Structure formats: structure tokens, C-alpha cells
Amino acid sequence: MDIVSRGFSGRRSAADVKLPPGQYLTTDFPVLSAGPTPHVPLDQWEFTIEDGTGVLRRWNWKSFRDLPAETFRADLHCVTRWSKLGTSWEGVSLDTLLADLKTDASHALAHSYGDYTTNLPLSDLMKKQAWVAFRFDGKDLAPEHGGPARLLVPHLYLWKSAKWVRGITLMHQDKPGFWESLGYHNYGDPWREQRYSGE
Amino acid sequence: MWRPGTVVVLHDETATARTITLEVPDWPGHVAGQHVDVRLTAPDGYSAVRSYSIASAPNTEGRVELTVERLANGEVSPYLTQEVAIGDRLELRGPIGGWFVWRTQQTEPIQLIAGGSGIVPLMAMIRSRVAAASIAPFRLLYSVREPGAVLYRDELEALSNHGQPVNLTYTYTRAVPKDWPRPPGRIDAALIATSTWPSNLVPTCYVCGPTAFVENAAGLLSDYGNSADKIRTERFGPTGDRK
Numbered sequence: 001m002d003i004v005s006r007g008f009s010g011r012r013s014a015a016d017v018k019l020p021p022g023q024y025l026t027t028d029f030p031v032l033s034a035g036p037t038p039h040v041p042l043d044q045w046e047f048t049i050e051d052g053t054g055v056l057r058r059w060n061w062k063s064f065r066d067l068p069a070e071t072f073r074a075d076l077h078c079v080t081r082w083s084k085l086g087t088s089w090e091g092v093s094l095d096t097l098l099a100d101l102k103t104d105a106s107h108a109l110a111h112s113y114g115d116y117t118t119n120l121p122l123s124d125l126m127k128k129q130a131w132v133a134f135r136f137d138g139k140d141l142a143p144e145h146g147g148p149a150r151l152l153v154p155h156l157y158l159w160k161s162a163k164w165v166r167g168i169t170l171m172h173q174d175k176p177g178f179w180e181s182l183g184y185h186n187y188g189d190p191w192r193e194q195r196y197s198g199e
Numbered sequence: 200m201w202r203p204g205t206v207v208v209l210h211d212e213t214a215t216a217r218t219i220t221l222e223v224p225d226w227p228g229h230v231a232g233q234h235v236d237v238r239l240t241a242p243d244g245y246s247a248v249r250s251y252s253i254a255s256a257p258n259t260e261g262r263v264e265l266t267v268e269r270l271a272n273g274e275v276s277p278y279l280t281q282e283v284a285i286g287d288r289l290e291l292r293g294p295i296g297g298w299f300v301w302r303t304q305q306t307e308p309i310q311l312i313a314g315g316s317g318i319v320p321l322m323a324m325i326r327s328r329v330a331a332a333s334i335a336p337f338r339l340l341y342s343v344r345e346p347g348a349v350l351y352r353d354e355l356e357a358l359s360n361h362g363q364p365v366n367l368t369y370t371y372t373r374a375v376p377k378d379w380p381r382p383p384g385r386i387d388a389a390l391i392a393t394s395t396w397p398s399n400l401v402p403t404c405y406v407c408g409p410t411a412f413v414e415n416a417a418g419l420l421s422d423y424g425n426s427a428d429k430i431r432t433e434r435f436g437p438t439g440d441r442k
Contacts, residue, residue, distance in 0.1 A: 003288045005239040010247050011274045031410040036417035036430050182297035
């Protein structure tokens with residue numbers, strides 16, 4: 001039961017632009033973060049893969065940047081309703097970071113400098129669906145957008161793409177992250193409009 | 200779940216900002232700092248949704264006040280600030296958000312820093328503190344473009360008079376009142392040092408405003424010795440429509 005808003009016509013996107021339900025198109029790149037922006041010096045940066053009992057893999061900035069990187073394009077969908085299409089990134093695929101790792105974990109908790117966390121099924125990080133990205137639009141990723149490096153999982157709402165990522169913990173049981181504990185959806189598929197918990 | 204709310208009061212705060220009071224019969228209640236989604240629907244079924252912070256304190260009357268700043272190229276805010284009339288019904292979903300909130304059980308010192316219409320959720324916190332007769336000490340550092348852009352001016356003045364609950368400091372980025380001691384400009388380290396709680400009192404800090412404002416103010420609070428986990432931020436971008 002939609003109430004028609006008297007005198008409202010709205011501004012529609014071009015018909016050939018397909019957006020997830022309830023999203024609108026933007027061309028700039030808004031910022032949403034829960035706290036101050038961490039500034040992580042590259043000589044102190046590290047990225048780890050853990051299993052809850054110990055570190056399985058660890059990279060410093062140099063060894064991370066020595067990994068094969070790829071450029072890719074991604075459509076971004078923020079739960080605050082903006083979408084930005086065709087953005088250009090460079091990063092290391094999670095397939096590369098997780099290659100040949102033997103695990104029967106079902107989920108992953110990404111954690112960040114500044115203590116942000118977000119949870120995902122491990123399968124959502126594989127098969128060319130997720131990257132640790134360090135360049136955006138041909139430039140080093142700015143701190144307010146998650147630099148030096150952020151997780152990018154573009155098929156889910158953008159809060160799953162943890163800024164300032166410093167590692168992932170593999171888990172045998174799902175565990176909600178920061179926003180997932182504060183009323184946002186556990187999975188966050190924009191095409192199914194999974195914004196808030198209980199949807 | 201979308202709930203219809205009826206517009207019962209409209210109040211222009213400034214030339215570009217308007218407060219809309221809605222009566223929402225089955226409103227589940229909210230916590231200061233939370234926001235709602237507002238949905239507008241055109242006759243052909245097209246709809247647009249934006250998030251707006253709640254300005255009012257939690258109450259039992261099912262009343263929700265939103266203060267909306269008109270954005271020049273906005274899709275929803277021009278309608279809400281110019282078209283909407285008393286008696287109209289809007290659809291609301293919420294309240295939303297469990298992080299950028301102040302709960303009446305909190306007793307620690309509270310530092311609020313607002314940039315422009317970022318005052319809205321912070322005003323809900325101030326009103327909530329007053330309504331609950333909390334004794335939590337509040338300070339507000341409120342940055343506006345020029346004196347005419349201050350929202351809730353009279354109410355803030357009454358609440359910050361001597362003996363009143365809020366210690367209030369204004370700062371201006373473009374134009375200052377006559378004889379104002381500080382030139383217009385961004386918040387800097389000296390202003391943080393003179394107008395915010397000493398960090399050894401371990402205040403919880405809430406910073407709300409445009410992205411660049413929040414980046415600057417949160418960074419300065421951190422430099423001043425406040426730990427990152429005590430600084431909560433809410434940013435709105437040029438297209439965010441979000442207060």
C-alpha cells in the first residue's frame with residue numbers, strides 16, 4: 001500500500017540503467033564510516049589470514065604488492081541508497097590470497113584497522129567475487145575510502161567491503177560483524193534489498 | 200515495514216531547512232541519534248527514498264520530527280522543504296541505526312560536534328538528555344557557514360544559558376557575527392583544546408556533518424588524545440541527502 005505523494009514526480013534514472021531496488025545513481029563517491037579515519041603507514045601495514053587459533057598467512061605491504069594484481073570494474077551499492085556504476089579498481093583477488101589453503105571453514109570475518117568487522121560466507125570471497133583493492137580510478141586509494149587497502153565485495157552492499165582491511169579470520173560458525181550487530185542485514189544482497197535485519 | 204505518518208506541523212528553521220513533525224500512530228519509539236527512511240511515491244508508482252535523522256527526543260506520543268536541509272539538486276529534499284503540506288501523509292521506515300546513538304543510561308561526559316545540518320541527530324541527543332533529566336555533562340561545538348544558518352537557535356540559547364545543561368560554542372566557516380573574536384575558518388586544534396572536554400575525562404564524542412568536516416574534526420579529536428573507539432561519526436556526502 002503505497003501512499004501517493006501529492007505533487008511528487010521524482011527524477012528517474014535513464015531507462016537503460018538497471019539499479020537494485022531502492023537505489024539511486026550518483027557520480028561522486030560519498031563516504032560512510034562509523035569513526036575516525038585510521039591512517040596506516042605502509043611500513044606498518046600487514047594483512048593476515050587467520051583461523052581463530054593462529055595466523056595462517058601474513059603479508060607486509062611489499063610482499064602483498066608482489067602478488068599478482070588485477071584491474072577490474074565494479075558497480076557499488078551502498079545501503080544508504082546510492083549506487084555508483086562502472087568504478088575502476090586494482091587489487092589482489094581473494095582467490096590469490098586464499099589459493100591452495102586447505103580449510104573447511106564456512107564463513108569469514110574481515111577485520112580492519114580501527115577495529116571494524118564484517119562477516120561473509122567464505123564462498124562469497126571466492127571465484128572472482130572479492131579483492132583487497134589498493135587503487136581506485138588510477139590512483140592510490142585515499143584514506144577516507146579505505147586506503148591503503150580495502151576489501152571489495154561488490155555483489156554485496158558496500159559495508160561488507162571493509163575499509164582499512166587488515167585481515168580475515170576463517171570461521172566454522174557465522175558471527176555478526178559491526179553493522180550486522182547493529183540492525184543491518186547479515187548477508188546484504190542489494191538485488192534482494194537486504195538492508196536491515198529481519199528482512 | 201513502511202508506516203504512514205501524517206504531517207502535523209511545519210516549521211522553517213532557516214531559509215533552506217524545515218522541520219516536519221509527523222504523527223505516526225504505531226511508531227515503535229526511537230533512540231536519540233537514529234534515522235528514518237522516508238519514501239515518496241509518484242502517481243505512476245515510481246518512488247524515491249532517502250534517510251533523515253530524527254530531531255526529536257524519544258516520546259510516547261508517536262511524534263517524529265525531521266529537520267531537512269534543502270539540497271540544490273536533491274530529488275527528495277526540495278519536495279520535503281517546499282511542497283509538503285499539513286495533513287499530507289509520508290511513508291517512514293525505522294528507526295534505523297544502533298551506533299550513532301546516545302542512550303539516557305549514559306552518564307559519561309558527552310562531546311557533540313556538528314557541522315551545518317549535522318546538528319540534527321545531536322539535537323535529538325540534547326533533547327533526550329533534557330527530557331530524561333539526565334545529569335550527563337554535554338558540550339556542543341557547532342560549526343555553521345554564517346550566523347543565519349544556525350538551526351534551533353532559540354532552543355539552544357535557552358539550553359546553554361548559565362546553569363543550563365549544555366555548554367555551547369559556535370564557530371563559523373564563512374561569516375562571523377559582529378565583534379566575534381575568531382576569524383571564519385575550519386575547526387582547528389586550538390578550538391578543540393578550548394571548547395571540548397579534556398580527553399582524560401574520557402568523553403564519548405559524536406561528530407556529524409559533511410564528509411570533509413567529519414574527517415577534520417574526528418582527526419583533531421583523536422590528535423587531542425581521545426581514543427578512536429570513543430569517537431562516533433556520521434557523515435553525509437553531497438549526494439547523500441542524509442542528515
